Amino acid sequence: MKTGIRETIGGAGVIPVVVIENAEQAVPLARALAEGGLPVVEITFRTAAAAAAIAAIRREVPQATPGAGTLLSPAQVQAAKDAGAAFGVAPGFDPAVAREAQRLGLPFCPGVATASELSQALSAGFDTVKFFPAEAAGGVKMIKNLLGAFRCTGVKFMPTGGVNADNLAAYLAVPEIIACGGTWIVPKDALAAGDYGRIAALAAEARALVRAARG
Numbered sequence: 001m002k003t004g005i006r007e008t009i010g011g012a013g014v015i016p017v018v019v020i021e022n023a024e025q026a027v028p029l030a031r032a033l034a035e036g037g038l039p040v041v042e043i044t045f046r047t048a049a050a051a052a053a054i055a056a057i058r059r060e061v062p063q064a065t066p067g068a069g070t071l072l073s074p075a076q077v078q079a080a081k082d083a084g085a086a087f088g089v090a091p092g093f094d095p096a097v098a099r100e101a102q103r104l105g106l107p108f109c110p111g112v113a114t115a116s117e118l119s120q121a122l123s124a125g126f127d128t129v130k131f132f133p134a135e136a137a138g139g140v141k142m143i144k145n146l147l148g149a150f151r152c153t154g155v156k157f158m159p160t161g162g163v164n165a166d167n168l169a170a171y172l173a174v175p176e177i178i179a180c181g182g183t184w185i186v187p188k189d190a191l192a193a194g195d196y197g198r199i200a201a202l203a204a205e206a207r208a209l210v211r212a213a214r215g
């Protein structure tokens, strides 16, 4: 089991962000994503099915690495850890949530959108942050501006929010961007219809863009 957030999420280049209503879909979904070349998946705690979905992937899809997203409370961090999440992600920087992840030894990526939040996340001991909501908060330009001041810290970003197949390459051209997250790989209608073929194809398309950008 990988222990650091960078080694856990870094290799894939793209992290599908999943909103799942039915935990029974978790296993075929994770298999489709892994088949398309994206084994690391963020299951958001926006639905009641999240913990069961992570546990099912952990149990039945060894080639996948499920993490927990949208962690908004210490209790959700505990639930994610109990379910077997390999990592946790939050949209913002909440010291109580961040501390719980550290206490439990869960590799964790807090969210930031400003220089002040980034500064706080670094002070709390995090070296990798989710930049959210990426496009609305200034996109690649904002990340490059933040790096002007913060590159010396060695921080890495995972932009999420408005990233898609059209702008992915522009993000991945920035070396300090470790991976991009996004929901575009798992469209709501495809998941509702159980169209895992389409999801695998979208994952393969994203993976090809990562390969073109990063080799």
Ligand code: 3PG
Binding pocket: 017, 070, 091, 132, 160, 161, 162, 163, 181, 182, 183, 184
């Ligand atoms: C997230 O929580 O990471 C975002 O809601 C994903 O944003 P997207 O739907 O624009 O990819």
